[in-house]
Every structure is written in structure tokens, then in C-alpha cells.
Amino acid sequence: MNHVAIVASRSRPSVAEHARNAAQWLHERSIAATVVATNELDARSDDVREADLIVTLGGDGTILAASRFAAPFGIPILGIHMGRFGFIAEAHPDVLIERLADAIAGKADVEERTMVQGEVRRSGEAVHRAFGLNDIVISKGAMTRMLHLTIQFGDGPVMDCVADGVIVATPTGSTAYALSAGGPIMDPTIRALLVVAICPHTLAARPVVVPDTQTVAVQVGTDGGEVKFSADSASVFGLQAGDEVHVRKYEHSVRLVTFGGGTFYDKVHDRLLWGERVNA
Numbered sequence: 001m002n003h004v005a006i007v008a009s010r011s012r013p014s015v016a017e018h019a020r021n022a023a024q025w026l027h028e029r030s031i032a033a034t035v036v037a038t039n040e041l042d043a044r045s046d047d048v049r050e051a052d053l054i055v056t057l058g059g060d061g062t063i064l065a066a067s068r069f070a071a072p073f074g075i076p077i078l079g080i081h082m083g084r085f086g087f088i089a090e091a092h093p094d095v096l097i098e099r100l101a102d103a104i105a106g107k108a109d110v111e112e113r114t115m116v117q118g119e120v121r122r123s124g125e126a127v128h129r130a131f132g133l134n135d136i137v138i139s140k141g142a143m144t145r146m147l148h149l150t151i152q153f154g155d156g157p158v159m160d161c162v163a164d165g166v167i168v169a170t171p172t173g174s175t176a177y178a179l180s181a182g183g184p185i186m187d188p189t190i191r192a193l194l195v196v197a198i199c200p201h202t203l204a205a206r207p208v209v210v211p212d213t214q215t216v217a218v219q220v221g222t223d224g225g226e227v228k229f230s231a232d233s234a235s236v237f238g239l240q241a242g243d244e245v246h247v248r249k250y251e252h253s254v255r256l257v258t259f260g261g262g263t264f265y266d267k268v269h270d271r272l273l274w275g276e277r278v279n280a
Contacts, residue, residue: 001104003032005051005075007066009058010037012082018057018093025097031104038062041069049073053103053257055096056080060088060176064232067115067133071252076110078103078257087175087271088133090258102259109258113188114170114212115250120229122243131250132232134173138218138245139165139198141226146201148221153195154214163200168193168216168247172254175268183207185274188264193249212249219244 004026008019023033034047038058041048048054054070054077056062063079070077080096081089091099102108118136120128130136140147149166151159169178171186174194179185183196184207191212197205210216220227220243227239239245268274 001031001052003034003051003053004100004104005048005054006033006035007041007048007054007056007058007062008035008037009056009062009082010039012058014093015057015082018080018082018096022055022057022096022100025100029104038065041065045069049075051075053078055100056089057093057096058082059084061233063088064133065234067113067254068131068232068234071115071131071133071250071254074252074255076103076255076257078108087267088172088256090256099259103257107259109260111189111256111258113172113254113256114191114193115252115254116168116170116173116193116231117248117250118168118229118231119246120237120239120243121246122240128229128235128237130229130231130235130237132173132234133170133254134176134232135167135169135178136245136247137165137167137177137228137230137233138220138239139228139230140222141228144225144227145223147227149197150219150221151195152217153208153210154216156214159205159208161197161200161202161205163197163205165198166218167196167198168218169196170194175272178207179272184209185268185272193247215246215248217244217246 026033079089117131171188171190174186181196196207229237
């Protein structure tokens with residue numbers, strides 16, 4: 001390994017110190033280290049795209065930003081949990097150097113995670129495209145009336161519903177916004193997409209899991225007001241009545257470094273209290 005890029009969130013005061021320590025440790029071993037702030041990834045892409053490994057210091061949002069950059073280049077990501085929740089992150093900062101040494105020595109696994117891509121079509125023409133690790137979301141503004149959504153699954157059936165929006169999530173994203181909207185928890189290694197209506201005005205609009213070989217097409221109907229498209233809460237784009245959003249699996253996947261110390265279900269238990277009995 002010749003080059004490690006460290007992507008650091010500026011919202012955490014202790015991140016800068018950990019980034020400096022990691023960079024110094026790498027330099028002492030004749031490994032190039034580039035420290036980049038999350039919001040500088042695009043501007044400094046030439047400094048990062050040749051990296052053999054990306055280390056993220058921050059919360060899950062930092063990993064999501066790094067994933068959108070790293071996926072097309074196949075760069076693996078080691079996530080260090082320095083945020084509030086850290087569901088995707090693999091390790092805590094107190095073992096940063098230890099985990100970094102393991103990754104460099106090849107004592108780690110790389111897990112492939114599905115990404116999702118959304119394309120906005122207006123009058124049949126593609127006007128916006130974005131991808132993410134967690135989800136594609138169509139949502140109304142705070143003062144906008146409920147949306148009329150027509151959702152088609154591949155070449156199959158069409159579902160009409162009135163709702164505040166819809167989430168198309170990856171298995172990784174099933175524990176994010178989709179979970180809060182009532183969707184199921186999915187093992188991140190499953191090859192599928194999850195479709196969850198946001199606050200639907202019907203009991204019939206249940207979450208649907210479809211193969212990730214299918215395209216989910218959503219036509220947006222609105223009486224006016226703000227309607228937004230977003231990928232991982234970024235790449236926000238304004239939608240109009242009649243727009244169609246086509247969502248499918250992205251052609252590249254994210255490569256996350258893991259060490260086998262705990263399972264996905266351990267994280268679900270520890271962070272979401274899954275399986276815990278609550279006594280009144």
C-alpha cells in the first residue's frame with residue numbers, strides 16, 4: 001500500500017488530531033497520506049482518486065460522502081466512528097492505528113455494498129442523475145400538500161398512493177430513513193431494493209422489497225409547492241408535476257473494510273436495541 005487518503009469531517013473537534021496522528025504514523029512507514037475535508041472531496045479529487053485506501057473520520061455522513069466518490073474507482077473505505085450514531089462505521093478512534101495497521105497488512109476483509117442511482121426525467125429527457133449508498137428520496141416540502149405517486153416495479157404492476165414521498169433504499173440504507181418510515185431491516189449483503197412510502201394516506205401502501213435487477217419508476221403528481229429529489233440527503237434537485245424518477249442499482253458498489261469482530265446483527269442490537277425486552 002503506497003497511498004492512504006484520510007477524509008475528515010470538520011464538525012468534530014477531535015477529528016483533526018486523529019487525522020494528524022494517522023498521517024504521521026503513515027509517513028513514518030513511507031506511506032503517502034493525504035488529508036481531505038469532506039466538503040473538499042470533489043475539488044481535490046486528483047489527490048484522492050489514486051489512493052489505495054480511504055479512511056473516514058466522522059459519522060455515517062462522512063462515509064456516505066466518501067462512498068459516492070470512491071465507488072467508481074473501487075477504493076476500499078475504512079470507516080472510523082466519530083459521529084453520534086456510526087451504524088456503517090467499522091471501528092472507534094481509540095483503535096484507529098491498530099485497524100489501519102491491520103488493513104495495510106492485509107488482515108481485513110472487504111465487503112461489497114450495493115448502491116442506488118436515481119434519474120429524473122422531465123418530458124422524457126434526463127435532467128438530473130445522482131447515486132448514493134443509502135437511498136434515493138422523493139419528498140414534499142413542509143408547506144406542500146401530499147403527493148400523488150404512481151410507482152411501477154419493473155414491467156410489472158403499478159401502485160398509486162397519496163403520501164409525503166417515497167424512499168427507495170439499499171439494504172445498507174434499510175436501517176436509515178427507510179427504517180424510520182416503517183420499512184424492514186435488511187441484511188446489507190442481500191441483493192435487493194426496498195421501496196417505502198413516507199406517511200401514506202392508506203393502510204394498503206406497505207413496504208416492498210424487489211430484486212435489485214428491477215427498475216423502480218415513480219411519477220410525481222403535485223398541486224404545487226416544493227418537491228425534492230435527493231440521494232443520501234445530498235444532490236438535492238427540485239421536482240415538478242409530471243416528472244418521472246427512475247431508480248435502479250448503481251453500476252458500481254462500495255467496498256467497505258471489515259475485520260470480522262462483530263456482525264451486522266450486533267450493530268442492530270447495540271444501536272437500535274433490537275431484540276431487547278422493554279418492561280413497563
